[in-house]
Amino acid sequence: MKTIAVTGGKGGVGKTLISVNLAVGLAQTGTRVVLFDADLQLANIDIALDLQPKLNLQHVVAGEATLLEALTPGPSGLNVITGGSAVQGLMNAGPKRMATFFSQLDSLRRSTDVLIFDTGAGVDQRVMTFLRMSEETIIVTTPDPTSVTDAYATAKILWRRDPGAQVSVLCNMTTSPHDGLTVYSTLRAICEKYLDKTPHYLGSVQADMRAMESVRRRQPLLLWYPESPAAQDITRLARGMAGQLRRHAA
Ligand SMILES: Nc1ncnc2c1ncn2[C@@H]1O[C@H](COP(=O)(O)OP(=O)(O)O)[C@@H](O)[C@H]1O
Ligand SMILES: [Mg+2]
Numbered sequence: 001m002k003t004i005a006v007t008g009g010k011g012g013v014g015k016t017l018i019s020v021n022l023a024v025g026l027a028q029t030g031t032r033v034v035l036f037d038a039d040l041q042l043a044n045i046d047i048a049l050d051l052q053p054k055l056n057l058q059h060v061v062a063g064e065a066t067l068l069e070a071l072t073p074g075p076s077g078l079n080v081i082t083g084g085s086a087v088q089g090l091m092n093a094g095p096k097r098m099a100t101f102f103s104q105l106d107s108l109r110r111s112t113d114v115l116i117f118d119t120g121a122g123v124d125q126r127v128m129t130f131l132r133m134s135e136e137t138i139i140v141t142t143p144d145p146t147s148v149t150d151a152y153a154t155a156k157i158l159w160r161r162d163p164g165a166q167v168s169v170l171c172n173m174t175t176s177p178h179d180g181l182t183v184y185s186t187l188r189a190i191c192e193k194y195l196d197k198t199p200h201y202l203g204s205v206q207a208d209m210r211a212m213e214s215v216r217r218r219q220p221l222l223l224w225y226p227e228s229p230a231a232q233d234i235t236r237l238a239r240g241m242a243g244q245l246r247r248h249a250a
Pocket of ligand 2: 015016017039042119
C-alpha cells in the first residue's frame with residue numbers, strides 16, 4: 001500500500017478537487033484506492049461526493065467502529081473515510097490514542113493499493129502528522145505567487161522534519177500551457193538554492209469552469225465531465241501514477 005498526502009500551503013488551491021478526482025482516476029485504472037478525509041478544519045469529502053456515511057472517523061476515534069468498518073463505498077469502486085474533523089479530538093487525546101488509531105491504518109494494507117490523505121492547508125503539527133506518515137507528499141499550488149511561496153514553506157518544513165521526504169509538485173488552475181513548468185522551475189530553483197533539495201514535478205491541471213461546476217453538482221469532475229480539460233489532465237496524471245504503482249509493486 002502506497003500512502004500519498006495531498007497538501008498545499010493555502011486553502012482553496014484545489015487540494016480536495018485533486019484528491020477526489022485523482023482517487024477516481026486511479027480507481028478507474030483498477031487501482032484499489034482509499035481516500036481519507038484528513039482536513040481537520042474543513043472535512044468535506046462526504047459533501048464533494050454526496051455521501052451519507054453511516055460510520056465515520058468519529059466512530060473510529062470513539063472506539064465504536066474499526067477503520068475497516070468505517071470505509072464508505074464511493075464512485076468507481078473507491079473507498080472513502082470521512083469525518084476528518086474527528087481527528088482533531090484524537091490529536092487532543094494524546095499520543096497513545098493517536099498511535100493506536102494510526103496503527104489501524106495497517107488493517108487497510110491488504111485490500112488497498114493506495115491510500116490518499118486529503119489534508120488541510122498550512123503546516124501545523126496535525127497536518128504534518130499526515131505528511132510524515134506518507135511516502136509521498138503532493139504539494140498543490142496555483143500559479144499565484146503567494147501560493148507558490150506557501151508551497152515552498154510547506155516543502156521546507158517537511159524536509160526539515162524528514163530530509164528523505166519525497167515531495168511532488170502539482171500546479172493547479174493553470175491558464176497557459178507553460179504555467180505548470182514555470183511554477184515548478186521557480187519552486188525547484190528556490191528549493192535547490194536554500195534547502196539543497198529537488199522536488200519532483202507531477203504535472204499541471206488547467207483552470208476549468210467545469211471543475212467548479214462539478215463541485216456544485218457534488219460529483220467528481222472525472223465522472224460528470226470527463227472530456228473537460230481539467231478532467232483530462234487529472235486522468236493523465238492518474239494513469240501515470242497507476243503505471244508507477246504497478247512497476248513499484250512488480
Ligand atoms: N482546475 C480548477 N479549475 C477551476 N476551479 C478549480 C480547479 N481546481 C479547484 N477549483 C475550485 O476551487 C475551489 C477550491 O477547491 P478545493 O479543492 O476545495 O480547494 P482546497 O481543498 O485546497 O481548499 C473549488 O470551488 C473548486 O471547484
Ligand atoms: Mg479541501
